[in-house]
Amino acid sequence: MQPPIYLDNAAGTRLDPRVLDAMLPYLGECYGNAASHTHVYGWRAEEAVARSRAQVAQLLNCAGEELIWTSGATESNNLALRGLIAGLAARGRRVLSPRTEHASVLAPLRDLAARGQIELGLLDVQRDGSLDLQAFAEALRPGTVLASVMWVNNETGVVQDIAAISAICRARGVLLHVDATQAVGKLAIDLSALDIAALSFSAHKLHGPQGIGALYLRREVRAHLQPQQLGGSQEQGLRAGTLPVHQIVGCAEACRLAQLALPQERERLRRLRDRLWQGLSQLPGVFLNGHASAHAPQILNVGFEQLPPLALLEKLSPALAISGGAACSSAQAQASPVLLALGRSREQALSSLRFSLGRYSSEQDVDVAIELVAQALRQLRSATAAAPAAGEEKDCPMKRMRRRAQQRAAQTLGVGA
Numbered sequence: 395m396q397p398p399i400y401l402d403n404a405a406g407t408r409l410d411p412r413v414l415d416a417m418l419p420y421l422g423e424c425y426g427n428a429a430s431h432t433h434v435y436g437w438r439a440e441e442a443v444a445r446s447r448a449q450v451a452q453l454l455n456c457a458g459e460e461l462i463w464t465s466g467a468t469e470s471n472n473l474a475l476r477g478l479i480a481g482l483a484a485r486g487r488r489v490l491s492p493r494t495e496h497a498s499v500l501a502p503l504r505d506l507a508a509r510g511q512i513e514l515g516l517l518d519v520q521r522d523g524s525l526d527l528q529a530f531a532e533a534l535r536p537g538t539v540l541a542s543v544m545w546v547n548n549e550t551g552v553v554q555d556i557a558a559i560s561a562i563c564r565a566r567g568v569l570l571h572v573d574a575t576q577a578v579g580k581l582a583i584d585l586s587a588l589d590i591a592a593l594s595f596s597a598h599k600l601h602g603p604q605g606i607g608a609l610y611l612r613r614e615v616r617a618h619l620q621p622q623q624l625g626g627s628q629e630q631g632l633r634a635g636t637l638p639v640h641q642i643v644g645c646a647e648a649c650r651l652a653q654l655a656l657p658q659e660r661e662r663l664r665r666l667r668d669r670l671w672q673g674l675s676q677l678p679g680v681f682l683n684g685h686a687s688a689h690a691p692q693i694l695n696v697g698f699e700q701l702p703p704l705a706l707l708e709k710l711s712p713a714l715a716i717s718g719g720a721a722c723s724s725a726q727a728q729a730s731p732v733l734l735a736l737g738r739s740r741e742q743a744l745s746s747l748r749f750s751l752g753r754y755s756s757e758q759d760v761d762v763a764i765e766l767v768a769q770a771l772r773q774l775r776s777a778t779a780a781a782p783a784a785g786e787e788k789d790c791p792m793k794r795m796r797r798r799a800q801q802r803a804a805q806t807l808g809v810g811a
């Protein structure tokens with residue numbers, strides 16, 4: 395049986411074998427603690443961490459000391475938002491963010507607002523997912539201390555104009571945090587040229603290991619960040635805990651490889667995305683979720699009119715590993731708040747598919763994906779009533795997809811369902 399075609403790189407990417415090679419010594423003979431200053435094992439680990447810091451800093455064009463290692467973008471976002479809001483409390487308490495941010499930004503902000511620690515302004519986006527810059531500037535009312543804007547949206551691929559947004563923030567004396575999880579390694583980022591106070595990312599979105607990422611914190615802002623995890627003095631006292639040296643080395647190697655290939659890879663991914671859109675846009679009832687030109691090279695989100703909720707995603711499973719505009723909580727599929735914020739109806743959101751490309755995606759993957767979608771669509775459109783099979787209505791469609799794939803795998807292995 396052919397393995398499913400993987401087009402879900404915005405969720406996670408395959409570890410590059412060169413990254414694994416770089417990590418292996420630090421899972422073997424180099425086992426020292428980077429905070430041990432009294433022997434060669436510790437010194438070696440400390441040197442590896444310092445080299446890694448310099449490599450990541452090169453990709454972002456910042457100073458190594460401006461990077462704090464974290465367990466990934468969720469922690470970086472929480473640290474930046476909670477830490478800066480606590481440090482800036484005496485200056486003001488208004489914080490601004492678009493509605494289309496990732497949950498790891500919106501959840502801590504909503505939590506702080508519910509506790510009365512901030513006044514939260516959530517901004518609408520335009521139908522193409524972009525921020526109206528004038529509305530953004532007007533919303534930075536006196537008392538606003540922090541804005542948090544995602545560079546590349548993880549669901550739609552829409553790219554915000556971070557240069558313009560950072561200039562607006564600078565003019566108003568507001569600090570800007572950027573969730574760049576889907577941008578690092580995909581777009582050219584020059585932090586020396588932008589007024590960004592803090593920036594988050596995760597290594598596993600760029601063919602590095604899971605469980606490691608960093609928070610860039612501009613030197614002048616450091617004094618405003620209150621640490622959220624206390625203990626040892628690692629990371630200049632801003633994030634306590636023994637450093638995972640193998641993951642840090644992997645993160646740095648992933649950044650080095652991304653930087654080496656960035657312009658060519660960006661073009662290659664853009665061509666693949668164009669090819670995918672070219673093929674899908676010929677199909678009946680299709681629409682684009684996102685911006686026609688301000689989009690990242692690796693993400694394409696498309697919807698299909700008048701289909702039963704999640705029917706297309708279910709039909710494509712398990713042949714295509716992609717994601718849809720929904721999350722399952724209990725039996726009811728919840729439409730993506732990002733797609734709803736773009737003005738899509740619940741039905742449109744639940745018939746949307748996100749394709750995301752990576753280093754190992756090929757033209758053949760794209761062509762097969764187009765054919766599979768076309769076939770599935772023909773079947774769904776010709777079915778008069780696409781009611782789910784009896785007895786399955788109470789199930790979340792995603793759970794159903796998983797159960798069927800497991801049953802199929804069990805049958806292939808001859809162990810029965």
Ligand SMILES: Cc1ncc(COP(=O)(O)O)c(C=O)c1O
Nearest residue numbers: 466467468496498548575576596
């Ligand atoms: C834009 C964005 N921010 C934050 C995160 C959270 O990253 P992690 O799960 O690595 O902490 C993700 C993950 O999908 C993301 O896409």
